[in-house]
Amino acid sequence: MRNGREPAGEGGTASNAALAGEGKPAGGRKPAGEGNAYESNARGVLQLYGAFVEGTPDCTLAVVSSAPLSQQARSALRASAERLGYGEDACAWIVLANEAGELGASDVLSVVEGLDPFGVVATDARAVAQLSAAFDTSMKVGASNRAACRTVAALADFEAALQDAEAKQKAWSVLKRLAR
Numbered sequence: 001m002r003n004g005r006e007p008a009g010e011g012g013t014a015s016n017a018a019l020a021g022e023g024k025p026a027g028g029r030k031p032a033g034e035g036n037a038y039e040s041n042a043r044g045v046l047q048l049y050g051a052f053v054e055g056t057p058d059c060t061l062a063v064v065s066s067a068p069l070s071q072q073a074r075s076a077l078r079a080s081a082e083r084l085g086y087g088e089d090a091c092a093w094i095v096l097a098n099e100a101g102e103l104g105a106s107d108v109l110s111v112v113e114g115l116d117p118f119g120v121v122a123t124d125a126r127a128v129a130q131l132s133a134a135f136d137t138s139m140k141v142g143a144s145n146r147a148a149c150r151t152v153a154a155l156a157d158f159e160a161a162l163q164d165a166e167a168k169q170k171a172w173s174v175l176k177r178l179a180r
Helices: 014-019 039-050 071-083 105-115 125-134 167-178
Strands: 063-064 089-096 121-124 142-149 150-154
Touching: 014 142, 039 105, 063 125, 089 105, 089 167, 105 125, 121 125, 121 142, 121 167, 142 167, 150 167
Parallel strands: 063 089, 063 121, 121 150
Antiparallel strands: 142 150
16 A cells, blocks of 8 residues: 555556556557546537537547548548558548538647547648648648647548559558558
């Protein structure tokens, strides 16, 4: 007993349990549960920005695009997320503009921070620019960047890249930087 408190677990501390991998979420998911602050924040974001965001509170990868992505692009990104260790249905889909209006930089910051994903994919140059403005940092298109302790895969035009073998390989080389 130290400071009037018993250590967690048998003969160990909570940090020892964490180092041993106990309690680590399966499939790359964030911890879930009743009263989880992260899940509560994410639920609030999904409710407030529901016209622009599709996903679950435990998403681990945010995909930001200037317009809704095609089914082909979404399928490719889902498969990439699975292959990179984010698990099934890991993506939250954030659309900057649609019939409901447009998200500004402060909205994008609120959405990404509220969802709190491990990584972010910007699927086009406009999405990269909006994320750069949101996080007040310069991001290079066609590269892996950092924003608020997250890796951001900044792609020039993911939809077009799917139609060209060389461009698809370049996009995959950027996406691989998101590996968990």
